[in-house]
Amino acid sequence: MSIRTRGTRMTYRSLTAAALAALMAMTLSPTDAQSAPARESRPVYSYPDAIRESVWVDTRIDGDGDGRTDRVAVDVVRPRETARQGRRIPVIMDASPYYACCGRGNESQRKTYDAQGNPVQFPLYYDNYFVPRGYAFVAVDLAGTSRSDGCVDVGGRSDVLSAKAVVDWLNGRARGYSSRTGGERVRADWSTGRTGMIGKSYDGTIANGVAATGVEGLETIVPIGAISSWYDYYFAKGAPLYNSGPDWLSNYVESPAARQRCGAVQQRLVDGAPRTGDRTPLWAERDYVPDVDKVKASVFAVHGMQDLNVRMNHFGQWWEALADAGVERKVWLSQVGHVDPFDFRRAEWVTTLHRWFDHYLLGYDNGIDDEPMADVERAPDQWSTDRVWPPRETRTATVRPDRGEAPGVGTLALKPARPGASETFTDDRTLDETDWAAAVDRSTPAKAGFTTRPLSRDLRLSGSSRVKVTVTPTTSTAHLSAVLVDLGPDTIRDYASSGEGITTLPERTCWGASTSGDSACYKETAAHTKAVDYTIFSRGWADLGNHASDATGRPLTPGKPVTITLDLHASDHVVPAGHRLALIVAGTDRDLIDPPASTPTLTVDLAKSAADLPVVGGVRAFQQATKGAPAQLAPRESGLLDGVAEPRPIRPIPGGTP
Template identity: 80%
Template sequence: MPIGARVTRLTYRSLVVAAAAALMTMPLSPAGAHNAPARESRPVHSYQNAIRESVWVDTRLDGDGDGRTDRVAVDIIRPREPDRSGRKIPVIMDASPYYACCGRGNESQRKTYDANGDPVQFPLYYDNYFVPRGYGFVAVDLAGTNRSDGCVDVGGRSDVQSAKAVVDWLNGRGRGYTTRTGTERARAHWTDGRTGMIGKSYDGTIANGVAATGVEGLETIVPIGAISSWYDYYFAKGAPLYDSGPEWLSDYVESPGARARCQAVQQRLIDGAPRTGDLTALWSERDHVPDAGKVRASVFAVHGMQDLNVRSKHFGQWWDALAAEGVERKVWLSQAGHVDPFDFRRAEWVKTLHRWFDHYLLGYDNGIEREPMADIERAPDRWSTDRVWPPRSTDATVLRPGQGTAPGVGTLSLTPARPGTAETFTDDRERDETDWAAAIDRTTPEKAGFLTAPLNRDLRLSGSSTVRITATPTTTSAHLSAVLVDLGPDTIRDYAASGEGITTLPERTCWGPGTAGDSSCFKETRARTKAVDYTIFSRGWADLGNHASAATGRPLTPGKPHTITLDLHASDHVVPAGHRLALIVAGTDRYLIDPPASTPTLRLDLARTSARLPVVGGAPAFVRATAGAPVPPGRDASRPLDGVAEPREIRPVPGGDSR
């Protein structure tokens, strides 16, 4: 990915921010003329006496077709002291569909209100921590949820406009009202309009979508485990990832009143998202990646590399698009699943987020934009950093599968297989990637595996991979899976277990002041780990029927070879010396994709199959790691390897068990 284009823009932005910081922190009296500029906001404002209010912002859309434009509920908490002095403040915003139906965070907190309808509890810690430091916090109910009008359209125009309209209102461009149906106007006189959006899962997806509109006043976004393309949430190049579509999620989050008035929207979601996996206009509207060039905000992305709900492909393609456009960006990549960094690296996360918002919303020159771009979790609670990500020496390296000494147990190297060389496997919908990896050294009918010899030095893969497959099916339908595996003992976060890599503890820590109705104290967590014999670190799927078009599937011709490219999920993984790198190609990955209509046997053409992997150091690094490889340690090849627990079936709820 291009990195050089990023440098000029970052340097210019840094100068602007530094200048703004100097102006904002300049002392007003000569006596303080030589004081150092402030580098961190302090908790100097009263949380208990903060202003708590609700406003209804006009979205200028009529999603429910009732003849009047929809208003979304905006619950606000802001420090009283700046309001008294006339000083304007920036805003941190979390726009969500989950504030009433399901809750936010590891403890599923919901909004609460007093007898007058004024907000009492704001879920999560953003209000407790940042309001005393001079920020306003705004919690937006997306259209069709909680106290908002309209309908949920699952990532569509209404969802995005629900939050964009609030950014416009904060910047004096929109209309707000003191009640849901009244005419008394509410104006955001108290803010300078500088807004940062944050949120996990669906909430972070809305932040991506609003940033992709290029709205003025949105200075930064912090998407955590967020979707970048809703099609890729429900399908992988035609292969369905769930047994339902967006209408299920819409029904799940909508307020009871919205369900009755939004049947037409529900039907449009059904009609526009056929289970064939075709890329329709509905999905194109919900793809933010092509609009990365409109993004004005800086982006601090967080993603679990083992997130099996919002898979890391979403992060990878969004990151690559932002990089191509020179957008200021930073990333944390964890070993966890769909988990908020507040629950896997709490103290460091709050500290870093504080400095990020101070820089991009208050203009403090604290140097965060000059620090390493990436934090990567290498082992549970052990992190490394990279100045840029992926590292500059990363190069796409093409590895080739080859035949081994037993059927389905082949080699993986830089050398192409001889023309006509093939392996055969039969789709088994009762097997998954953990079954395949556990039997990597044995011939089994449902997969073909290809392995390097044990490495003589570490080999790092950093970024997104693809696998190009040419296969001949025996039936008119077939699904394909490809996974990358690190074969060797390790201790990892148990991402497939309950908690997705964390265990929630009874003890609490507090992050700012609280009130009787809004505590700042949250349950602590620790890493939930597992000793394994292998680690699956990247995966991807496709419907072979989409071989001719990523947008449209078609029946296969039995006995005819078809070629398709599978997009594997972004990752950053080091295969240690002594371990082996493996590529597995198979059919249905149980619980992660739905099976095809038939049960095909596929003949894999090895000469026309390859993996394009982001190797740090490129092909020379691969050669050094595999040349003169040591003899593998003695092991009973018939003993199944011990991997993580079988992945549980996941319903399509961006937010999972730890919303």
């Protein structure tokens, strides 16, 4: 039960935190119970002596059609001391398809087992750090992966319900067994039922999906670089991405046995997800945003603002829906790509996550729910905080493109262009957003760029932008891209590098207790930075054939103008004084969207086009920043703009680099 008020985080669980903390003090060791009220769990339990066991939980669905309900493998590690004393403990859970095929974390760790099949290594540090502090850690193989029955359906019913069944089992509502077939009944009588799900990418996506079922006992989720709608992973308003569909990903993560039995599920993924970009019923099943009103868990979201795998639109639409539903929430937004916070802000992350779980799973009144909602990385390893996100002062400022002195090199201001003003460009599938940004001040045939004057003061954009354009195509198919660019020198994390903004170092630090088969020590990382002359900080794409409907595309009529709105990815970026803000409109963004069948030339009606920007301070802030004496920047020796390397082609693997 929650007392839900938009913009606040006062809940029933917050009001009863002190009572729960007192109760948990009785279930922990005498050492912990000496301090009242408890504010932090302590590492008082033996990790080497912990109970390690495997359970197969009945999902109550028959995804592989073999006539019996599927069971998913659940590996558990928990303190032996609490078991001996009959004390119940909360659970941290990571449900993943990657434990066998690909590994987890920066070092691609997999689960390992002894000769009897008992779990030995649990990937990542969650078990090493939290089990000694009185938590159980549960690692779930999603249906169709590793040692589980069933089939992978890429974010659909089987994926989500196989993880939900484990939450039900932890709360006494589902059945667990000692083997995949047959076996003795196993009960989670050691669990309080209070569960927190965590995970990066596919794992965090499943946490979103399970939370959207409203399952009782799921107290909090920590989705890291997670998907909120699978349609938006494979398409951008009809424009296809990755040159593949969910069947490729399903085949990639499934166990060899599942590949033999899941042909029918694979075919349903092919048939239900045509590369036309239409929103079929398959995609509706895999969209968690409409069910956000069912979410009872608090949410601590983490996302890289330069994540070109699971892009920021997933975070943006999920976050906005959570806010509308009054869900308790917190966020970290970094400058990296698809990277876990353990690998870009390790010490602060472990401390914050510890306090988060202590509050929401143990009930400790440690104040984390009263602290600023958002941490935002402003420069490599430099962070700021916001009481709420986006800041309360954020308002929409509608800015307009207009012609400049040279073709394709226009202006961006509040005043609309005169009727009849236009710019024309031809789609060039060999170019991408970095090529457009580097040539923003030069007339080139493949883009139209519009820039403000140099700013007289900082201008902060915080949230999601939208760009409405009226375009006349010369062909029956066309793709459209729009990007926002900060034109000016800076040092940023090199998100297009192989590490997506981090460099892995040989030195290791340890986070918890270890055994001979499961080390708590991980390689350190450092920011991988690059000096640039521009920064692309938001982007969006669309198939122009989807101008009349987000759900269905249609052929264009050459020579007939159409109007479409591109949803640009959420971001939080400060364009400093002296820099310029640019909006660039072009065709195919190479390696980020697939090219159309034709090579269209498009004419943009500037008088009927505009961008709605989430400006902190709104229109007044934009006016103030674009008037007055512009700040002066030291000239650079080169006349060409230098940004990060062109974006790397991303395979459709939401776990990122295994």
